[in-house]
Amino acid sequence: MIQLFIELTDQIFWEGYAGELAKDNPAVFQLELADFMNAYNG
Numbered sequence: 001m002i003q004l005f006i007e008l009t010d011q012i013f014w015e016g017y018a019g020e021l022a023k024d025n026p027a028v029f030q031l032e033l034a035d036f037m038n039a040y041n042g
């Protein structure tokens with residue numbers, strides 16, 4: 001599921017966005033991933 005999140009955010013923003021976010025601000029990355037998981041499973 002995390003790979004799908006990474007691919008989607010890279011397509012929406014820019015290539016490498018998810019990786020940069022995870023490195024620069026891991027708390028925000030986790031929040032966005034949790035929101036994605038909730039929306040996907042909701």
